[in-house]
Amino acid sequence: MKKSPKSIMFLGTGSDVGKSVITTAFCRILKQRGVRVAPFKAQNMSNNAYVTLEGGEIGRAQAVQAEAAGLLPSVHMNPILLKPVSDRGVQVVVQGRVVDTLSGRAYYESQDQVRSRIMESFSHLADRYEAIVMEGAGSCCEVNLRPRDVVNFEMALATGSPVVLVADIDRGGVFAQIIGTMELISPKERDLVAGFIINKFRGNPDLFTDGISFIEQRTGRPVLGLVPYFKDIHIDMEDSMSLDETIARTGPVKGKINIAVVKVPHVANFTDIHALEQEPETNIVWLSSPVDLEPYQAVILPGSKSVIADMTVLHEQGWPHVLARYLEAGQGRVVGLCGGYQMLGRTIEDPEGVEGASPHATGFGLLDIATRIEAVKQVRLSSGRDRLFGAQVHGYEIHMGHTRMGEQALPFINFDHEPDGAVSADGRVMGTYLHGLFDSGVFRGRFLAALAKAGHILFDPSALREDYDQVRQRNYDLLAGHVKHHVDVDRILALMGI
Known part of the structure; x- marks a missing residue:
């Protein structure tokens, strides 16, 4: 990697908490400020794919984030795409190309090769853009997956990126989500966490001030945003968990x-x-x-x-x-x-x-x-x-x-x-x-x-x-406006050095 870009990483307390949407919003916000920004997700598991200009596949969420950033999608924005073909097998797509269909165990045994291709793609983007907005996958502290987790804190540590933890208050248990995550990560990972965004809030935010104070006092980190639930802004979803809610x-x-x-x-x-x-x-x-x-x-x-x-x-x-x-x-x-x-x-x-x-x-x-x-x-x-x-x-x-x-x-x-x-x-x-x-x-x-x-x-x-x-372009602007209104954007950009 020839240079270190300005970066931020959004990690989650679980799946479908809103990491992709927050990442999309910051790609748009940075574009609006004239910053050449690219999205990055080291590894994605999804059957919702998109075709890049190079003729390769990436996860749909990264294609959406690229659009929000005003870019054509590239395979380097999502170098590893895992497409489930059965309950136990996945099709492995590396930098846009199918390389094999493997069991979960066989895939995890190839992690050294995977890591090198991930860093190769990150370097490709780092050499071409001023800023990179990174997204994690699922929960960033799954104990059984930690030794093989290449997409969450390992990327933050490898790139020296500050981390903002995204939690979903709509599903309940937001205090356990945040504090439990902070307890389960290592001290060096905890040092990277700069604050929290609480997503999908419903109701009067004034009634949650005590909750914010509790989180900040318990963790020593600020709550950087309380983002209200929205239905009138339409961003392509990638996670089938979101689809299941409509059945x-x-x-x-x-x-x-x-x-x-x-x-x-x-x-x-x-x-x-x-x-x-x-x-x-x-x-x-x-x-x-x-x-x-x-x-x-x-x-x-x-x-x-x-x-x-x-x-x-x-x-x-x-x-x-x-x-x-x-x-x-x-x-x-x-x-x-x-x-x-x-x-x-x-x-x-x-x-x-x-x-x-x-x-x-x-x-x-x-x-x-x-x-x-x-x-x-x-x-x-x-x-x-x-x-x-x-x-x-x-x-x-x-x-x-x-x-x-x-x-x-x-x-x-x-x-x-x-x-x-x-x-x-x-x-x-x-x-x-x-x-x-x-x-x-x-x-x-x-x-x-x-x-x-x-x-x-x-x-x-x-x-x-x-x-x-x-x-879609109009909705990216609406999303950026929504997040700017409810998140301390300047403070997060300052973490990036912007």
Whole structure:
């Protein structure tokens, strides 16, 4: 590492406490102040990935943070990405490239090599940016993981970065979270902790002043912010824990365009649905088991990291019969995205055991396609025009399968390099490998207009729909403003030397 950048590290008292959101906010705040800043997370475990300009994969959260910083995502912002393919196995992605699928034990035995690639990527960023905002993973003090933990305090110690500990008061036990963490870390790690941010606060902050005083007196560190819970700022989430909170909480709503999304066990890239969720005319319902689909104008099958295993579960739950009956009974549409696209076909074959489950699965048979899972992963940015609505679309592909179309299927999207996806003759069933399909404002608007027309729902087809990229940029500014109002930002930037 040629030079030491100005850095800060946000570590958590647990999973889903808000580390990613706080990191995103500080990337935006520093960009607003004219600082060339990059995000960094040494190791991420997520099936919600994004494709970088280099054609590699990183966790979605780091792609979001890069956008907030005004940067194109790079593989060096998340050098190690672990993608669970089963309860015991993970696909290991190093600096954007798949290197192997390993058990947890086998992966942890390769930690020396992992550490060198992590520091190589950090050095790459340090040589190019004035500041680095780092994020940890999960709880920073898991006793059983400490000897193999490369993403939390080990990174802070290696880079000399001050640490701000993020805790979640909404789930309860915030005092135990903070004080317990401080008790479990080592003295040299404790020396790096500069203060705390208490996230997801509800209620009157004046009623928590005694709590802040207790934490500060007990730890000798300041509470640097008390961040209120928010629902009106929309940042792409990465953690499936956040997704689980939405399952089965709602049902169809009269007068809305109701869209059901099937929650497969190994769901991946569920952020594909976010643009639809933000439309005022839509009601998105995630389903973990079959229901009567008659009130829904569309059903979406999202991506999956273990397509054959998930298809097996969907068969056991009775989804093939439910979807077939849905299409026979009404005017609804079915959309498959990536793994969901593969499931819509006749068969899925895995002769090389890439996914490690059964070598074969029968699909829904709603599209005349057949898929073969292959060891070589396709990772690329793609753009083209769709066949149904004539809209220009763009996004990215991440898949390990090759899909062959039969005579009864038509290409769905004409990419610049080749056709993609398939659509049924009546246009009611469609699938694609493209992630980010609904981010296109024109496509999204025309798709929703078609659903509204078929469902006799009031909808203005002439209303201009923004590309979701623009919506995200506006929300990064809203997030930065929210954090600046409730966190002592100047004090944290001073810790960085800014």
